[in-house]
Amino acid sequence: MLGFVVQRAFQAFVVMVVMSMIVFVGVYAVGNPVDIVIPPDATQAMRAEAIHRLGLDLPLWQQYGVFVWRLLHGDFGRSFVYNMPVLDLIGGRLPATLELVLISILFATGVGVSLGVYAGVRPSGLVAKSIMGLSILGFSVPSFWVGLILILTFAVSLGWLPAGGRGETVEVFGVPWSFLTLDGLGHIVLPALNLALFKMAMMIRLARAGTREAMLSDTVKFARAAGISEGTILRRHVLKLISIPIITVFGLELGSTVAFAVVTETIFSWPGIGKLIIDSIGVLDxxxxxxxxxxxxxxxxxxxxxxxxxFAAIDPRVRSGKTRT
Known part of the structure; x- marks a missing residue:
């Protein structure tokens, strides 16, 4: 097990080194932030001083070296626009994004797996067919369009929920959270629902396919022959058999939801890191x-x-390399 952990840790380290190079070169090859940060009426001396202060006068490889050195000391540099440490800037926006993402992914997983298991157990029923139709709709409709429809319906036409913002927050250990207040909950419903729909559709289809396969397995057949009730079979056997792919998708979707919450945060003016990166791209920060x-x-x-x-803890074959992770 120790060898497996060391191998995976080394692979993760190599991936991060390569990704940092790609990200750094890609970002620094796009545009010139000097044209945005420095006023147009600045003198040549002021312009040269600003370029030197920002470190933009160094060769690209030297700039990357400075970046890596600072990174090893936990310093991502200072924002060109906000003139504050980048980690402090991102840290101030991170709770809003984590709150939105966790609520949406937990909702999508809970509802999606439940509906998927039901559709897998009774695949021929009208309800199951309606659930699968809903999942197809969730895959097909773009999230920005769904977000606009949610705003027009529940905020503009009905006036039930606010169209944007985070609402009232409560600080817990110095971190503001909006789901702990009634006003904050009202503000988080629409963006969380918008962010959860695609993930929920994925969970529905994954859980249904896994359930259909598990219901035909020998484990379930023997359990039925032993007189075990359907509810117990679902809880003890079917959910256990489909847990590994669901855990995999949950983990990967958690990361992708954090990374790609940009659209939802922009539409609903949610003050998270997604909106921050959009604003930063606009000013080449x-x-x-x-x-x-x-x-x-x-x-x-x-x-x-x-x-x-x-996976290695669940399946010993993963540790021995006899199955693909």
Whole structure:
């Protein structure tokens, strides 16, 4: 097991090194932030001083070296626009994104798996067919269109829920959370629902396919022959058999939801890191862009690493390399 952990840790390290190079070169090859950060009426001396202060006068390989050195000391640099440490800037927006993502992914998993299992147990029923139709709709409709429809329906036409913002928050250990207040819950419903629909459709189809396969397995046949009730079979056998793919998708979708919550946060003016990166791209705030992309890559790598360890603990074949992870 120790050899397996070391191998996966080394692979994760190599991936992060390569990703940091790709991100750094890609971001620094796009545009010139000097044209945005420095006023048009600035003198040549002021312009040269700003370029030197931002470190943009160094060769690209030297800039990357400075970035890596700072990164090893936990410093992502300072924002060109906000003139504050990038980690502080992202840290101030991170709770809003985590709150939105966790609520949406837990809702999508809970509802999606439940509906998928039901559709897998009774595939011929009208309800099951309606559930599968809903999943197809969730895959087909773009999230920005769904977000606009939700705003027009529940905020503009009915006036039941607010169209944007985070609402009232409560600080717990110095971190603001909106789901702990009634006003905050009202603000989080629409963006969380919009973010959850695609994930829920995926969970429905995954759980249905796994349930259909599990119901035909020898384990379930023997359990029925032993007189075990259908409810017990579902809880003890079917859910256990479909748990590994669901855990995998849950982990990967958690990372992708954090990374790609940009559209939802922009539509609903949710003050998270997704909206921050959109604003930073507009003004070419390179340190923020690089930090966001590197941290996102780190999140995916850590989630995959954790999933690998969970698989290794569940299935000894993974540790021995006899099955693909």
């Amino acid at each position: 390179r340190p923020v862009m690089v930090a966001y992309l590197v941290l996102t890559a780190l999140l995916f790598v850590m989630i995959n690493f954790t999933v690998d360890l969970v």
